[in-house]
Amino acid sequence: MSSTDARTSVTAPAVRARKVASGAEPLVMLTAYDAPGARIADDAGVDLILVGDSVAMVVLGYDDTLSVSVADIAHHVGAVARAKPRPLIVADLPWMSYHTSVDEAVNNAATLVRAGAQAVKLEGGRKRLRVVEAIVDAEIPVMGHLGLTPQSMHAMGGFKVQGRTSEAALALVADAKALAHSGCFAIVLEGVPDAVARMVTAAVDVPTIGIGAGPHCDGQVLVFHDVLGLEDRVAPKFVRRYADLKADAVDAVARYADDVRGGHFPADGESYHLAAGVAETLGLYGGPVRR
Numbered sequence: 001m002s003s004t005d006a007r008t009s010v011t012a013p014a015v016r017a018r019k020v021a022s023g024a025e026p027l028v029m030l031t032a033y034d035a036p037g038a039r040i041a042d043d044a045g046v047d048l049i050l051v052g053d054s055v056a057m058v059v060l061g062y063d064d065t066l067s068v069s070v071a072d073i074a075h076h077v078g079a080v081a082r083a084k085p086r087p088l089i090v091a092d093l094p095w096m097s098y099h100t101s102v103d104e105a106v107n108n109a110a111t112l113v114r115a116g117a118q119a120v121k122l123e124g125g126r127k128r129l130r131v132v133e134a135i136v137d138a139e140i141p142v143m144g145h146l147g148l149t150p151q152s153m154h155a156m157g158g159f160k161v162q163g164r165t166s167e168a169a170l171a172l173v174a175d176a177k178a179l180a181h182s183g184c185f186a187i188v189l190e191g192v193p194d195a196v197a198r199m200v201t202a203a204v205d206v207p208t209i210g211i212g213a214g215p216h217c218d219g220q221v222l223v224f225h226d227v228l229g230l231e232d233r234v235a236p237k238f239v240r241r242y243a244d245l246k247a248d249a250v251d252a253v254a255r256y257a258d259d260v261r262g263g264h265f266p267a268d269g270e271s272y273h274l275a276a277g278v279a280e281t282l283g284l285y286g287g288p289v290r291r
């Protein structure tokens with residue numbers, strides 16, 4: 001459990017104040033897409049739940065994040081919010097929900113807040129400042145996302161580590177400073193060299209939350225299905241698996257199937273029984289059916 005009081009809900013201003021350089025404990029963010037996932041994250045004491053557009057890949061079976069809509073994310077945000085978790089609920093604005101107009105972006109952010117989000121996250125740096133400022137003006141906290149931004153996979157030429165040249169590293173620092181200046185309360189840094197994440201973290205007064213960005217960020221985020229080993233197909237270098245639930249689940253379901261096929265499930269204690277008088281009236285004998 002975090003040292004934060006378990007009954008106090010985490011807020012965006014409280015997250016904004018969590019710089020490790022100022023003595024704060026690193027932030028812990030985990031994705032979740034439904035009520036059971038939100039309860040697990042809450043009971044484990046994480047600080048932020050991200051209803052990420054990664055739902056497209058780990059839950060909905062798509063190959064990338066580009067296929068999910070605002071309605072899809074809102075559906076999953078609602079499920080997470082109904083668990084009433086203590087962590088701050090951050091919802092991803094999906095691809096094309098903030099790219100065509102500032103008004104559309106604000107309205108889409110509002111849709112996610114009405115579904116239960118307490119903040120939204122969007123990808124991109126200086127070219128997104130007008131959108132960030134407008135959403136912040138609408139009193140919705142915004143989390144930035146820089147580096148390997150999966151919604152730009154085609155523009156980037158794939159899922160590639162970003163910021164490897166000195167120009168690219170300096171551009172990331174400039175993007176992060178601009179996002180912080182425009183009102184972002186935190187910034188996700190994804191898929192960047194650890195030294196670059198360290199430079200960015202030192203350059204901004206809002207927390208950075210890393211994924212594949214090394215240990216020098218103000219916090220870390222991982223995807224629920226990766227942490228728990230529910231996703232066993234791809235294992236990026238930065239993922240640490242803390243459980244092997246896919247294998248455990250396959251084993252459990254296989255044992256269930258064996259029990260059904262072998263006539264061992266359900267047992268007498270797992271069945272409902274008629275009262276003796278009713279069974280007699282119907283001409284039935286009590287006791288379990290014998291095969």
Ligand code: KIV
Binds near residue numbers: 190
């Ligand atoms: O959608 C997501 O899960 C994310 C994280 C990888 C930061 O954006």
